[in-house]
Amino acid sequence: MELTDRKKQILKVVVEDYIQTAEPVGSKAIAAEMGGSVSSATIRNELADLVDMGYLEQPHTSAGRVPSPKGYRLYVNELMERQKLSIAETEKINQSLQLKMEELDRVISQAGRAVSSFINYPAYITATGKQKMTARRFELLPVDEHSCIVVMMMGDNRVKSQLLRLQLKVDIEQMPTLVTLLNSHFTGVSTDEMNQRLMNVAEQVPPQLFLLLSQTIAYAVDVLEEASQREIVTAGANQLLKLPEFRDADKAHELMSFLSDSKESLPMPDDGPMKILIGPENVSDALKDTSVVVASYDIGDDMRGLIGVVGPTRMDYATVAARLSGFADGLTRLFGKQELPPKEDTKE
Amino acid sequence: MELTDRKKQILKVVVEDYIQTAEPVGSKAIAAEMGGSVSSATIRNELADLVDMGYLEQPHTSAGRVPSPKGYRLYVNELMERQKLSIAETEKINQSLQLKMEELDRVISQAGRAVSSFINYPAYITATGKQKMTARRFELLPVDEHSCIVVMMMGDNRVKSQLLRLQLKVDIEQMPTLVTLLNSHFTGVSTDEMNQRLMNVAEQVPPQLFLLLSQTIAYAVDVLEEASQREIVTAGANQLLKLPEFRDADKAHELMSFLSDSKESLPMPDDGPMKILIGPENVSDALKDTSVVVASYDIGDDMRGLIGVVGPTRMDYATVAARLSGFADGLTRLFGKQELPPKEDTKE
DNA sequence: TTTAGCACTCAAGGAAAGAGAGTGCTAAAC
DNA sequence: GTTTAGCACTCTCTTTCCTTGAGTGCTAAA
Numbered sequence: 098m099e100l101t102d103r104k105k106q107i108l109k110v111v112v113e114d115y116i117q118t119a120e121p122v123g124s125k126a127i128a129a130e131m132g133g134s135v136s137s138a139t140i141r142n143e144l145a146d147l148v149d150m151g152y153l154e155q156p157h158t159s160a161g162r163v164p165s166p167k168g169y170r171l172y173v174n175e176l177m178e179r180q181k182l183s184i185a186e187t188e189k190i191n192q193s194l195q196l197k198m199e200e201l202d203r204v205i206s207q208a209g210r211a212v213s214s215f216i217n218y219p220a221y222i223t224a225t226g227k228q229k230m231t232a233r234r235f236e237l238l239p240v241d242e243h244s245c246i247v248v249m250m251m252g253d254n255r256v257k258s259q260l261l262r263l264q265l266k267v268d269i270e271q272m273p274t275l276v277t278l279l280n281s282h283f284t285g286v287s288t289d290e291m292n293q294r295l296m297n298v299a300e301q302v303p304p305q306l307f308l309l310l311s312q313t314i315a316y317a318v319d320v321l322e323e324a325s326q327r328e329i330v331t332a333g334a335n336q337l338l339k340l341p342e343f344r345d346a347d348k349a350h351e352l353m354s355f356l357s358d359s360k361e362s363l364p365m366p367d368d369g370p371m372k373i374l375i376g377p378e379n380v381s382d383a384l385k386d387t388s389v390v391v392a393s394y395d396i397g398d399d400m401r402g403l404i405g406v407v408g409p410t411r412m413d414y415a416t417v418a419a420r421l422s423g424f425a426d427g428l429t430r431l432f433g434k435q436e437l438p439p440k441e442d443t444k445e
Numbered sequence: 446m447e448l449t450d451r452k453k454q455i456l457k458v459v460v461e462d463y464i465q466t467a468e469p470v471g472s473k474a475i476a477a478e479m480g481g482s483v484s485s486a487t488i489r490n491e492l493a494d495l496v497d498m499g500y501l502e503q504p505h506t507s508a509g510r511v512p513s514p515k516g517y518r519l520y521v522n523e524l525m526e527r528q529k530l531s532i533a534e535t536e537k538i539n540q541s542l543q544l545k546m547e548e549l550d551r552v553i554s555q556a557g558r559a560v561s562s563f564i565n566y567p568a569y570i571t572a573t574g575k576q577k578m579t580a581r582r583f584e585l586l587p588v589d590e591h592s593c594i595v596v597m598m599m600g601d602n603r604v605k606s607q608l609l610r611l612q613l614k615v616d617i618e619q620m621p622t623l624v625t626l627l628n629s630h631f632t633g634v635s636t637d638e639m640n641q642r643l644m645n646v647a648e649q650v651p652p653q654l655f656l657l658l659s660q661t662i663a664y665a666v667d668v669l670e671e672a673s674q675r676e677i678v679t680a681g682a683n684q685l686l687k688l689p690e691f692r693d694a695d696k697a698h699e700l701m702s703f704l705s706d707s708k709e710s711l712p713m714p715d716d717g718p719m720k721i722l723i724g725p726e727n728v729s730d731a732l733k734d735t736s737v738v739v740a741s742y743d744i745g746d747d748m749r750g751l752i753g754v755v756g757p758t759r760m761d762y763a764t765v766a767a768r769l770s771g772f773a774d775g776l777t778r779l780f781g782k783q784e785l786p787p788k789e790d791t792k793e
Numbered sequence: 794t795t796t797a798g799c800a801c802t803c804a805a806g807g808a809a810a811g812a813g814a815g816t817g818c819t820a821a822a823c
Numbered sequence: 824g825t826t827t828a829g830c831a832c833t834c835t836c837t838t839t840c841c842t843t844g845a846g847t848g849c850t851a852a853a
Contacts, residue, residue, distance in 0.1 A: 123815055138827050141816070159815050159834045197667060236586050238596065246604050248586065248596055256594050258606040319545060334683065335705060338698035346694065350686035357683060471846055486796050489847070507802045507846050 098150055106131070107143050108152055109176040112164045116413050119341045121161030166376040166410065169388070173373050173414050180419040187423060190215065194427045201255060204431075205402070206330045212424050213333025216417055218408040219356055221363055223329040226253070227399045229287055230325040232317055235279035237309075239269050247313050249320065252285075253397060257320045261312050265305040275306055279313065288318045329360040342386075342409045355383035356407065364389050365403055371422055376410045388412045392425035396432040404428070446494055454479065455491050456500055457524040460512045464761050467689045469509030514724040514758060517736070521721050521762050528767040535771060538563065542775045549603065552779075553750070554678045560772050561681025564765055566756040567704055569711050571677040574601070575747045577635055578673040580665055583627035585657075587617050595661050597668065600633075601748060605668045609660050613653040623654055627661065636666045677708040690734075690757045703731035704755065712737050713751055719770055724758045736760045740773035744780040752776070 110130050114122045124140040131140075144162050147153045152168035155161075164172065182190070193211035196204050205222050213220035236248040240260065245267070248258040282298065283291050295314050299307060334353045343349040356363075362381045366372040374389045384407070391405035404424055406417060458478050462470045472488040479488075492510050495501045500516035503509075512520065530538070541559040544552050553570050561568035584596040588608065593615070596606040630646065631639050643662050647655060682701045691697040704711075710729045714720040722737045732755070739753035752772055754765060 121815090125815080136827050137815095138829095139825085142826085145817080155816090157834055158817090159832080161815065234588075236594070236596075238584050240582075240598075246584070246596060246598065248584075248594060248604075248606055250588070250594065250608070254608050256596075256606040256608050258596055258604040260598065260602050260604050333705075335698055335701035338694045338701065344694045346686045346692045346697065349694065349697075350683055353683035353686065357681075469846090473846080484796055485846095486798090487794085490795085493848080503847090505803055506848090508804080509846065 098146055100150065103135075104143055104147055105171075105176060107140060108147060108164070108168060109172060111147075111153060111162055112168060112172045112176070115163055116411050119411055121156055121163050123161040126161075164411075166378065169375045169410060169414075170378075173375065177415050177418075180415045182419050182423045186420065190420070190423045190427050194424075194431055196431070201396075202328065205328075206332070208424070208428060209330045209332040209404070212404055212406065212421070213336060215424070216406050216420050217339075218336055218406040218412070218417070219331060219334045219353075220404060220406045221329055221331045221356070221360060222402065222404045223327045223365070224396055224400060224402040225327040225365075226325050227401060228325075230321045231286060232284050232291075232321060234284060235276060235313070235317070237272050237276050237279075237313070239267075239272060242266050245272075245309070247316055249317050251321065251324060253324075253400060255324070259316060261309070261316065264308055264312075267305055267309050271303075271306055275310060275313075278302070278310070283314060283317070288321050291318055327365075329363065331356045331360060340409055342411070352383060352387065352407075355381070359383070363405060363407075364391055366391055366393075369393075370425070371418060373414060373418065386410065388414075390414070390417050390421055392421045394425040394428040394432070396428075402428065446498055448498065451483075452491055452495055453519075453524060455488060456495060456512070456516055457520060459492075459495075459501060459510055460516060460520045460524070463511055464759050467759060469504055469511050471509040474509075512759075514726065517723045517758060517762070518726075521723065525763050528763045530767050530771045534768065538768070538771045538775050542772075542779055544779070549744075550676065553676075554680070556772070556776060557678045557680040557752070560752055560754065560769070561684060563772070564754050564768050565687075566684055566754040566760070566765070567679060567682045567701075568752060568754045569677055569679045569704070569708060570750065570752045571675050571713070572744055572748055572750040573675040573713075574673050575749065576673075578669045579634060580632050580639075580669060582632060583624060583661070583665075585620050585624050585627075585661070587615075587620060590614050593620075593657075595664055597665050599669065599672060601672075601745060603672070607664055609657070609664065611660075612656050615653055615657050619651075619654055623658060623661075626650070626658070631662060631665070636669050639666055675713075677711065679704045679708055688757055690759070700731060700735065700755075703729070707731070711753060711755075712739055714739055714741075717741075718773070719766060721762060721766065734758065736762075738762070738765050738769055740769045742773040742776040742780070744776075750776065 107127060110127050111122045114126065114130065124137040124144060127140050128135060128137040144153065147168075148155055148162065151165060152171060153162040154165045156163060193215065194208060196207055201224060205224055209220050209222035212222065231252045232249050233252055233254075234250040238246040238248065240246060242263075243266075244260055244262050246258055247261050248256065250256050278298065282294050286294070291314055295311055298310075302310060334356050337343040337349050337352060343352070359381075364372070364374055364379065371390070371392045374384075374391075376388060377385055379385060379387070379389060386409070387407055388410045389405055389407050390412070391403055394402045394404065396402055404421060406421060408417070455475060458475050459470045462474065462478065472485040472492060475488045476483060476485040492501065495516075496503055496510065499513060500519060501510040502513045504511060541563065542556060544555055549572060553572055557568050557570035560570065579600045580597050581600055581602075582598040586594040586596065588594060590611075591614075592608055592610050594606055595609050596604065598604050626646070630642050634642070639662055643659055646658075650658060682704050685691045685697050685700060691700070707729075712720070712722055712727065719738070719740045722739075724736060725733055727733060727735070727737060734757070735755055736758045737753055737755050738760070739751055742750045742752065744750055752769060754769060756765070
């Protein structure tokens with residue numbers, strides 16, 4: 098059977114109507130929406146065809162039609178009109194991204210909340226480095242006999258620091274030696290390699306310095322490993338409860354638990370600026386009845402973030418896609434503008 | 446009318462039964478649970494009295510009895526047997542607090558999740574300084590001509606640092622002057638005062654240094670203000686959906702939105718190690734039908750944290766109280782052990 | 794003061810009936 | 824061949840009514 102233009106148009110109407118009302122769409126309503134150029138009986142014939150072809154489903158014999166995942170897919174690929182954001186909306190997005198440039202994590206979690214509250218679905222957000230994070234530079238600042246501050250600059254120019262308590266007193270004069278050693282042997286290499294090298298220099302360094310050295314490396318390894326593992330933040334899960342498809346507490350609970358406990362299995366496509374996954378296209382079982390829209394944004398050169406929203410398959414794809422890519426652009430701009438000064442290597 | 450011992454015992458049975466089943470408790474069940482020493486008819490008489498006295502309520506004429514807030518209050522104050530944690534439970538709590546001592550924020554949010562998942566109710570957690578945070582020491586590390594790292598140690602010995610981009614080139618030789626200035630004029634004072642002093646020194650400092658100085662102070666003010674404002678983390682809101690009193694999506698949504706949006710109005714008592722607020726004893730409207738149990742824990746000398754759980758008035762107060770104080774103790778121990786080295790002032 | 798007995802109340806659950814939305818099919822019209 | 828009007832049919836949803844059963848309140852006796 099052929100998918101005529103009229104069939105497509107009807108499909109479009111069904112999808113858009115159903116997205117709004119969450120109620121099966123009847124032939125009469127479709128006829129009305131199409132301007133009365135054809136009668137409801139004609140529509141009925143077409144609808145029957147569309148059901149046969151798998152684009153629509155019928156909850157029961159005497160109900161209207163509901164789009165199938167295949168129907169949504171066609172809609173998203175061909176029928177949907179790409180929406181443009183209104184100036185007001187763009188304005189609002191940018192406003193909600195007027196974040197002080199603090200720590201990356203914090204910015205991200207705030208952005209996640211902003212996305213969720215603007216799109217009205219639960220959102221998740223993450224920043225992932227394309228490669229393992231390494232240290233670029235170390236510095237030790239003596240505080241007193243018992244403690245010193247370790248400062249580490251990472252590959253992405255973020256700086257982390259902490260107070261270290263010294264187990265053994267260390268002569269302040271020896272600090273520079275240690276810093277030189279740190280910067281020459283422990284920068285630009287993986288955490289495994291750092292541990293390795295620590296072992297290697299063990300004998301060349303006086304014991305009380307070695308203790309401090311290994312504390313420093315332990316700290317560095319911790320921070321680096323945490324930084325290179327993607328942290329996923331979710332926000333706005335409670336938005337689900339407003340949707341008719343999640344009025345059932347069990348369903349809502351299942352999805353919300355998934356969102357808060359098993360974030361790792363949320364879709365993380367590694368290509369393209371935006372991806373839409375409809376119902377069964379999702380791998381995770383918990384998402385089989387939901388759709389996910391994910392967009393990516395850039396953080397400097399070698400990092401990349403993802404923002405996604407999760408909603409019912411009956412999702413307003415056009416609006417969500419438009420807004421989400423608005424946010425992605427906003428974040429790209431945000432990071433491009435303020436962070437990551439020119440990347441000259443500064444190892445001495 | 447007098448509150449005889451038997452009445453109290455009956456009240457206790459009603460509360461404990463209702464806590465478990467969430468169903469109104471009938472006279473027959475109570476009689477059975479009391480060992481058959483009295484008949485259900487006698488219980489009925491007593492129940493009628495307890496209703497008159499306001500300790501119990503009757504959903505409708507022919508239903509069993511349900512504790513009123515006043516009844517819960519009496520139960521919590523007098524009747525409840527303080528539970529001790531089993532060794533296994535203590536073990537489990539300590540295990541879940543085996544957190545690497547990273548940034549305070551991160552520890553706290555992880556602890557919040559642990560609390561929630563161990564107690565099975567939504568939890569909130571916060572760390573609040575008793576006083577405004579101040580800077581204790583500054584350091585500037587030149588990176589290259591365009592940037593330097595600012596390191597600041599705060600009053601609680603936490604260290605924060607960030608890369609600053611310089612608008613104007615700064616002579617490296619001049620840095621020490623600036624550091625001395627920072628440490629002599631901008632440590633130990635409020636952020637307002639810092640801004641004030643910045644204005645005062647404006648004329649005594651060469652312009653290109655002043656720019657860097659003001660960037661540094663701006664960063665410091667940001668960090669300090671953020672550190673002294675209580676951040677409240679909530680976790681496990683989805684636990685609500687398992688409870689029969691929140692099967693209704695609207696109710697659940699209302700409370701969950703409150704928990705995620707208006708955290709500031711969660712109960713934050715400033716005295717005593719533990720506080721239990723039952724139903725209408727809560728100030729916030731959104732919590733009028735729920736109970737809150739809050740415990741406090743210590744972080745070093747001048748900071749103090751709060752963990753609370755939110756649940757239905759029908760909450761297993763004995764267990765929750767025991768577990769929560771187990772967590773509070775665990776956190777106190779955690780912070781006492783690792784953080785905050787001896788507090789000698791190290792300003793030069 | 795306690796208890797047995799009994800009539801009474803009320804929510805919850807199920808069956809039956811009616812309403813309404815929408816379909817599928819047929820036969821006529823274009 | 825396609826479109827349309829007409830009509831019987833199907834199925835859900837809502838309402839109503841009835842039944843059931845847990846639990847009470849009251850009375851009178853122990």
